[in-house]
Amino acid sequence: MLKVDALCTDYTDAHGRLVHAVQEVSFEVGTGKLFTLLGPSGCGKTTTLRSIAGLERPQAGTIAVDGTVVYSSAQGVFVAPNKRSFGMVFQSYAIWPHMNVFQNAAFPLEVGSRRMTKQAIREKVMRVLHTVGLEELAGREATDLSGGQQQRLALARALAMEPRLLLLDEPLSNLDAKLRERMRFELKRLQHELGLTTVYVTHDQYEALALSHEIAVMNAGRIVQIGTPRDIYERPRDKFVADFVGSTNFIEGTVVASENCAHRYRMQTALGVLLAESASRLTSGDHALLSVRPEDIALTLNVPAGDNVCTGIVRAIVFLGEFLDFQIEAGGQMLLVRCHPTVEVVAGQTVYLQLSPEKCIVVTEPTSRWK
Template identity: 50%
Template sequence: MTAAALTVIDLVKDYGVDRRAHRAVDGVSVEIGEGEFLSLLGPSGCGKTTTLRCVAGLERPDEGRIELAGTEVYGRGGAVPTERRDIGMVFQSYAIWPHMTVFENAAFPLRVDGRRRSRSEVQNLVEEALAVVRLADLAGRSATQLSGGQQQRLALARALIRRPKLLLLDEPLSNLDAKLRGQMRAEIRDLQRKLGVSTLFVTHDQAEALSLSTRVAVMDQGRIVQRGTPREIYERPATRFVADFVGTANLVDAEVDGDGTLRTPAGSIRATCDGLKKGDRVTACFRPENVLINASKGLKGTVERVDFLGETLDCRVRLDGCAQRVTVRCHPADGVREGDAVFVEPIAERCAVLL
């Protein structure tokens, strides 16, 4: 049986803050299979970057075990230095050497890893790496003359040139503008799938995590609170935190009123209520795009605001009988106006029930 590219077991990392220990990582366990793309997704300070830095050997954990391709790099046997871990890493700042050319930047890991290589071998490896990221024609250019997107591609080439077993990406898109970020997201996805390199990606951007990942692990306060495929995380959040952090979610207080029905002050809706009994207090969670407006039943309310976004309208609806509001995303042709009295009906199979 092939060992996982990365195995992290019960990882703990404490920092001293104001003379007290702050637990940045609290018992995190993850596994990445061969060719898999796993994202650690969460807000600032949740422990995702600290976890990645422990994997890289840039931070020393206080407890736990880390294995790369079945070989322990941290645990009871001590810690393997960063340079001896078979990883490639792209930092948030790219860490491009400004005094070097594109070629020299890409070749740098080959010069310092302790292995003897001929000049022709280095030349071939660099040319191959730059070709993969479409920078072959810029090999002689100074690194300072590259655009932001080109610098990011150069950082990827440098991280991949030794063909590591694991690629670590620490929010590599955060310094790019919105349009370029979208383009580079697609390039990273295509490159990772083409090369089949196992990847651990850290981000606070849910669009990046959902579009790039095979699996997503959502972190909060040093712990993984939910893991699954991007679709599972988005459509079936396990907690209010996950629902609210990943995308836009409507969260409505409700009470179970029989098989598959939830009762609220604004009306009743249908949802999957497996394992719940009548009278249980729950939260109905549904996305703006999974709601019908001007339905004949559902939650009664009044449209407070309509935002025209081109291909869609975002309608803010105040529910009757309570202080709660929901957002409904609909087609501009629906003709919804501010002040309209409407019913909004979540699609039952896409309405999650949170305890």
């Protein structure tokens, strides 16, 4: 549906220096899918979205929707933003101050090319206002809304248009945790129900994992990895992705041998010999960094059967309600281990740790990408 190919967008800053905000970004979004651009502040998410919308003029690349090219540096094509008929919610949400809530959401429908009766507009607007929890405020002046309410109004307005492509830039960033969670469910339901093809921008990993069909993790203007939420979380390709999405432990080691089973290697580490998986081929003597999530390390008081076992000393315990986080010193480094709150262990105790071999993932060190 949407195809972005080798997109490059530069800015010139106030000192006349060139900022390569987006470099060689390529991805595809299928019809009805929600695709997320995830990455830290300044990595180029908004710039990518604005380039798709036609609000920035890229330096190079191609953007096509349903086979129609809306931007191509090679063909010299640039379709004006209003001709692309995409719905967009901006990071700094723009609501119209001289209108009330209902009028704000109804405006795109009233001026749109599709002729709709007043009654049909009313029904549709009230439905989207209900979705975002604003139907009771339909008559209120838009400027009298809180930040979070304005953000929901901006979302309602974009949804009312049922655009062929919905571009959302951090649409839930100003909501409190509870409301954000509710809106996350609502958005997922609506997106699914209406089959809206959506590009979603966020720096919130949980939002990305919960909402997306596919995620592109960005760093310093480039896409580092594209995959399903599960791929990204369970099979991070490089250190940056493993670290940015979720929390993880890194353990350095040297490859001793490959195992019979595909992609599995035996590594010498400070915690002893560990089995780990690697998507790329490794040979004996290679230096390797493995990543293992805190919930993929089992903590026991008795020595467990199987591979990848080591001992450690409990240094700190943090109670987080749904789980306990342990800081455990093992092999001269601190490991974060996440357990069910019923686990009874005290600080200073020696415990056994077992790292699931299929969850010990060898990651590559990111090459220097900073401009």
